[in-house]
Amino acid sequence: MTQLTAVDANFLNIESGRTQAHIGGLGIVDTTLCEGGRLTRQDVVDLISERAHLARPLRRKLAAVPLGLDRPYWVDDEDFDPSRHVHEAALPAPGDDLQLGAEIARIHERPLDRRRPLWEVHLVQGLAGGRAAIYIKVHHACVDGVLAAELLMALLDLQPEAVSVPPDLTERESAPGLAPMVGKGLARAVLHPVRTAEELLKTAPYLDQLPIVGNLPGVREVSNTLRAVLRRANPERADLAGAPRTPFNASISQHRTFAFGSLPLDDVKKVRRELGVSVNDVVMAMCTGALRQWLIDHDALPSQPLVACVPVSLRRGAACDESNALSAMFAPLPVQIEDPAERFAAVRTQMQSVKRRFASSTGTWFEMVSGLVPSPISGLATRLVMQVVPAITPVNLIISNVPGPQQPLYVRGARILTYYPASVISDATGGVNITVFSYNGSLDIGIIACPELVPDAWNLVDYLRDALTELLKLTDAQTYETA
Template sequence: MVNRLSPDDAMYYFLDGAGTTTHLGTLSILDPAQGDGAPLDYPRLVALVENRLQQMPRYRQTVTEVSLGLARPLWIDDPDFDVTFHVRLSAIPQPGSDTQLQELIARVMSRPLDRRRPMWELYLIEGLTGGRLAILTKTHRCLVGDGSHPEISEVITDESADTPRLDDDLWMPGRRPSARSVTLGALAEAMARPGEFADSVLHGGGPIADLLSFADRSARFVGTTVQQLVNSAPDSPLNAAPTSARLFTFASVPRAAVLGVANRFECTFNDVVLGIVTGVMRRWMLSIRDSIAHGETMRAVLPLGARDGVAESRRAGGGWLCAGCPEFITDLPIGEDAPSVRLMQVAGLADRYSQSQRRMTSGLRPMLPELGVVPFADFSTRVFNGLFQRSYNVPISMSDHQITRRYVGGVPVAALYTIPALVARRALAISVNEYCERVEFGFFADRNVMGDLPAMAGYVADSLEELRTGGFGPRPVTRIPVAPPAADDDEVQS
């Protein structure tokens, strides 16, 4: 049976380009001192990953494109698969600070994945203070889909210190088809459904469609899912042309403190989280500008599931990556001085827009046909991405549940951060997880646009403190010089 990329997977595959790498990941910080089992070392981690790969078929497959774009690419078993190429050992020098760890992560996440091999990497990072370890995963977005295609960090972690070992599975790669057979197979598949093939050519993502019906498709596309573009997002350096250099930083605050603010103001838990993010973005804007006009906003897109439930009814367990979830666009009132008033505005706007069809989006969706004639797929996805470049300023990945304690090889995970994908025309992406009794924020950014990203960690604590103390006035913000946005020649030309 032909295992072809879905339209969504193909879109993410083709979205990679200059300044854009659609991989995401997680950072798990492990503390062997909190456990009572054997320490985790590289050989044990390799054995664990190899044992769990049977639950993730795509992680031993490469993506093979079809000649002339006659169909979407195929998942093909990698005949030379070597788990030690993907699972790597790294270390940071003394003193092993969080700042050094964040810089290492930024360098790793700046590099594109090797498309000739299965598109994922996993790093065991040693040398952190206190004998801690870190595991960094880096996975192309096309490998991660619904619940049947989890990210590797969700598979190698367990809910107890007892590490279950799956029955040994003797994996043998299937025979790799020749380019000729792949092409003939695409033609045969198309000819078996000539009606769909013709419709795909005329109304899909191929060159004839680009010439004959692009305007019609664009009009229908805008009319159904991009109505918010009429009222585009405010001008922001966050929509600058990106480069390939990245920065990453993280911060965490007590979950009890966030819950206390939610109870005090009678709003949802995620209202407070979004209020913290709004305070962070306000402080960042004040660090690069002299002032912010009253009523000024920033536009964010976040999962619709983040609006479900109040703090008292939040569920526990489950995964932590929101991939392909329905989303909505809301405004962050960064121009409001009073933190308490700002929180109420955040809650009201999010509640209103999460119920507005004009602010709904089902997430990134491809301008590719179901059958998949995609000669100009890379062009189509860039056009699609261009349509969305002004619909919002910053994406926020926000969990809809509390994640309970996890273990890797019996070693407790002390902290868990997600690293969102940074797509074109976005200089910053934010992720938020509830892990155990902490709320953990990850900030992933373009280095040339947001050279001051490390300051975000301090802004998180400041923003929460404003809400806890009920302050009604502005707080001082340290001005930080920011390098002017820079773009490489390839991005400017494209």
């Protein structure tokens, strides 16, 4: 049996009628090579039946501890039946991207059934050009972005012909007995004050690096003192006094919009190479330019940088294969700078500083903070924080960059042409989330937004294209100057 970590449990705790904490991916597929030229629901059910043991989160469900004394456990679903999780729908003609985005948004805004393994697959027929789509959503309590990509690889093939997989020899995980669960929960509750003190000592040296918190009276001095005592580096401090209010920083509704598009990865790599930055820096510069234009459209351009929460994978080997292993950096986005060259230079400088600060810390502050509150009240505490935090706007949005495979993948003979990620929005993190996934030579963009706050999310896809074009012009100018 495997117990959820504090981070895993928090992804359950943040859910409400307006916030769902699952992540997903939309694959557009060419079914030409499928038998009969069509990918069927039964094809998908058979695939998952054969390979679920290679992706264990697909067959595990939650086992709650009585009275909420401790975090839940993952156990194998004794009645596991993939057909309960696989659904099929069809778009009316013409089956365009706007219709597909609307269908996926409706699916994404619905909660997962906690009585079963926390995932669903939706096969959507009727796309223009004879294509189909397959949308997978999995709860964030099960996987982070990197593990989700690894699970995808376990289910798919590198060639049209399906390959045989090893038999399922794993032992089933059953629920622990009532007495052990209660006993462990009580013991954890008794020891929690000691563990909290330990975690606070580990976290305190880096509290001044967090938005809002770092500007509270005395926090900076305490962090500097502890770093000196521990003889750790004193990282540069970002100007993260607080994020400016924007139209998408307000209470979200339960509804979602999903917009998507692709950019040539070669163009992104050209910018990276010519301007001497990382792919993630290019993504951040593109998002800065796109958000600037969107804010101008809405007469809401602030005079200070936005603050983006940027998830960072801490996945190292097998030790964290079955839980979330992530932290986050906080990056200023200088949307207030008009000149593209100056704006890019500011993004590059800020990202260098952000990375140095993150590298100097333990990188596990998110895990530490998640475990500070005892399990019996963690759900209530998390919900209270989610209500209070939006009033001080610690961040404006989440921007995530997930690396993916650079070769084509197939599902029962259907070639996956593009794969668009979908993620989480909340009151605390803003009503828009931009996630990109690199796959087979393209940078696939997925934008989840609250339609009441961001009624024109598709414009952001266009503005990201414009921002990449703007960056390519900078590389041309640099080449000319060098010559």
